[in-house]
Amino acid sequence: MSVSVVVPVYNGGDLLARTVPAVLALGGVGEWVWVDDGSTDGSAATINRLVAAEPRARLVRQGRNTGRGAARNRGVRETTGDVLVFLDADVVPPPDAARHLAAAADGAASVGRVRPALTDAGDPYQVYLAHARRGPSPERAGRSVPWRFLITCVCAVRRPALVAAGGFDESVAYGEDFALACALAARHPDGLRLADLEVDLFGVGGLAEALANARSFGAALPALEAQCPGALDLAGVGGAAHSRLLRALARRPAPLVLRRALRRLPESVQVRAVRYLLGHALLAGFHGARDSTP
Known part of the structure; x- marks a missing residue:
């Protein structure tokens, strides 16, 4: 079972110096593809420099900003893995994340948990994230979870299931992961499982x-x-x-x-x-x- 990692990027900024090496350190991966979605801040040059020593990693570029769904679909077309691991450009995964996600995706898909990296203790939204539990309980690792928990900042989808679902809906500006969850749920009602991993998410915002x-x-x-x-x-x-x-x-x-x-x-x-x-x-x-x- 081959595993491909797809990471869409739009103006990743200084975070790329932290996230790209962590993604390249993932074990059990056959190829990595970053999709630059029309960045204007030099993200493409930064990624090219950071992946230069890894022949299985590459960057593809969209001519303009097309949205996360379109960027992920481009990454799917550019890869060949049986299992597609999707990460966001502001995520730092542990080295075994891809293996855990691929192993858990024995139905149709798997999802990990997110640990927000809080940067502004006074922002009310970050206060909310620090106190309100979000996502499935870690005790459910290895078990089926509701499809509403599918988040494409840390998930894996089997390629046949993704193709049958029609890929990501490019008309959805925000919530393309939920649109995919709807399509997958119709075919695999109990097909989403929680992988035993947690990633750090740095692009939390306010x-x-x-x-x-x-x-x-x-x-x-x-x-x-x-x-x-x-x-x-x-x-x-x-x-x-x-x-x-x-x-x-x-x-x-x-x-x-x-x-x-x-x-x-x-x-x-x-x-x-x-x-x-x-x-x-x-x-x-x-x-x-x-x-x-x-």
Whole structure:
């Protein structure tokens, strides 16, 4: 069973000096492909320099920024492995990560856990990440987990399953991993397993970016629901999306006073407030997209 690693990159910046060597140190890998998705910060030159001594590693370049789904599909076309390991450019995996992911992907796919590398102790979103457990429990390693836990910053997919699912949906700007999860779940209901590994994620960002991402994901959900019935339930928002009360709240702006006061709140209250703001942003994106659909 051959293993290929695919890493999409868009303006990876200084993080590449940390992440590329860690990815090259993975054992059990037959080839590595970084896909530069139209970077403008010199990422391509940095990667070429860092992979020069490894003949099985290479960089391919997109002519323009096409999005993560398109970049990953390009990486799939450029590789030959039976199992495709997907990592993000801001992830540092342990040396045995590819072996664990490939071994766990005995159904259709596997996923690892993420340990956010927090850089701003005062940012409310990073406070939330430090206190709110996300992802499947490590005790479930080796067992099937719900498809909503598929995250393509650290996962593996068997090539036949990926091809049958149609690859990554390039029309989804944010949430392409969830779109893939929907397609795979329809064919392999219990086919996602948790691998026994954890990676460090350095591109965590702050609250403003997290809220924008939540809104973008919400805006993608109506189209995903049309393509993949049950997508809302798979995402865990089925009841909230159909609640009249929550729909009315989502159509109103989030309380500005709450965002302004966040940093002054006790950490336990900050966590609950950030969870509310993220949920509000997701539902606002969802209902905004629904309302604009003819």
